[in-house]
Amino acid sequence: MSDSLVIIPTYNEKENIERMLRKIFSLSFPFHILIVDDGSPDGTATIVKNLMQEFQGKLFIEERKGKLGLGTAYIHGFKWALQQKYEYIFEMDCDFSHDPNDLIRLREACLTDADVAIGSRYVEGGKIENWPRGRVLMSYFASVYVRIVLWLSIHDTTAGFKCYKRKVLERINFDEIKFIGYAFQIEMKYTAYKLGFNVVEVPITFTDRTEGESKMSKGIFKEAFWGVLQMRFKTIN
Numbered sequence: 357m358s359d360s361l362v363i364i365p366t367y368n369e370k371e372n373i374e375r376m377l378r379k380i381f382s383l384s385f386p387f388h389i390l391i392v393d394d395g396s397p398d399g400t401a402t403i404v405k406n407l408m409q410e411f412q413g414k415l416f417i418e419e420r421k422g423k424l425g426l427g428t429a430y431i432h433g434f435k436w437a438l439q440q441k442y443e444y445i446f447e448m449d450c451d452f453s454h455d456p457n458d459l460i461r462l463r464e465a466c467l468t469d470a471d472v473a474i475g476s477r478y479v480e481g482g483k484i485e486n487w488p489r490g491r492v493l494m495s496y497f498a499s500v501y502v503r504i505v506l507w508l509s510i511h512d513t514t515a516g517f518k519c520y521k522r523k524v525l526e527r528i529n530f531d532e533i534k535f536i537g538y539a540f541q542i543e544m545k546y547t548a549y550k551l552g553f554n555v556v557e558v559p560i561t562f563t564d565r566t567e568g569e570s571k572m573s574k575g576i577f578k579e580a581f582w583g584v585l586q587m588r589f590k591t592i593n
Contacts, residue, residue: 358385358386358387358388358414358442359442359443359444360385360387360388360442360443360444360445360446360459360463361387361388361389361390361437361440361442361444361445361446362380362387362388362389362390362446362448362459363389363390363392363430363433363434363437363445363446363447363448364376364389364390364391364392364448364449364450365391365392365393365394365426365429365430365433365450366391366392366393366394366396366400366401366404366450367393367394367395367396367400367423368396368397368398368400369396369398369400369450369451370396370398370399370400370403372450372451372452373391373400373403373404373450374403374407375452376450376452376456377389377404377407377411377415379456380456380459381411381414381415383456383457383459383460384460385459385460385463386414387414387446387459388414388415388416388442389411389414389415389416390416390417390418390433390436390437391404391415391416391417391418392417392418392420392429392430392432392433393417393418393419393420394420394422394423394424394429395419395420395421395422395423401417401419404417405417416436418432418433418436420432424536425536425537425540426516426536426537426540427533427535427536427537427540427543428536430447430540430544431530431533433445434520434525434530435530437525438522438525438526442522443521443522444463444466444519444520444521444522445519445520445522445525446459446462446463446517446518446519446520447516447517447518447520448516448517449516449517452563453562453563453564454475454516454517454560454562455560455561455563458475458517458558458560459519461558461560462475462517462518462519462558463519465519465556465558466519466520466521469554469556470519470521470554470555470556471520471521471523471524471548471553471554471555472518472519472520472521472524472545472548472553472554472555472556473518473519473556473557473558474510474512474515474517474518474545474555474556474557474558475512475515475517475518475558475560475562476511476512476515476557476558476559476560477495477512477515477560477562478496478499478511478512478557479511479512479557479559480559481559482512482557482559482560482561482562483559483561483562484561484562484563484564485561485562485563485564486563486564487562487564495514498513498514499511499512499513499514501584502514502542502584505584505585505587505588506542506546506584506587506588508545508546508549510545510549510555510557511557512557513541513542513545513546514538514541514542515541515545516541517560517562518544520548521553524548524551524553527551527553528544528547528548528551532547533547534583534586535583539583539584539587542583542584542587543583543587546587
């Protein structure tokens with residue numbers, strides 16, 4: 357039984373899913389993986405289920421009906437992970453924008469002094485590859501905006517590559533996490549920070565996807581912009 361679970365939400369990731377699973381399972385540490393699939397019409401879930409016999413006891417899937425949002429997918433996975441008694445719980449994209457090799461570095465950060473380890477693009481040593489300049493600037497200044505409004509010391513406030521210690525997720529009231537898109541990542545970091553947990557940024561190289569379609573939209577950015585203002589006045593216990 358591994359103490360570490362990687363949660364990967366999927367929607368139409370047939371081009372990436374098998375390659376991603378095999379890469380994670382080839383790492384030197386024996387991670388387990390939970391796929392939370394939102395009814396992908398391209399057969400992503402079928403590919404996963406066909407691989408479950410090969411990776412028995414290490415690969416799991418939770419299927420949901422319809423595209424219900426990134427935040428609810430992760431919360432579904434968090435609850436599953438806590439029920440299964442994992443100690444280190446990861447968020448990760450399926451499109452290889454997050455390098456699977458960095459899972460080990462995030463885990464090592466939580467083995468030392470971090471309660472939450474963030475794969476960060478905006479600390480020394482972190483960088484972005486293959487993004488248009490306009491999108492890099494939008495992402496960077498979005499994080500600056502969040503830091504100013506929420507008085508956060510975290511540089512990459514919108515990062516989606518993270519490791520949580522179990523005790524952090526046990527403290528967070530998921531019913532009070534209101535956002536489901538881009539703002540979800542901000543809200544989870546802000547909540548952990550306000551609860552007094554040690555949030556550490558680990559530099560990573562973020563690489564834009566080469567297969568499949570991006571899930572980013574104007575609505576996601578709009579939710580994040582207004583959501584940050586709402587978070588500023590939210591009481592966290």
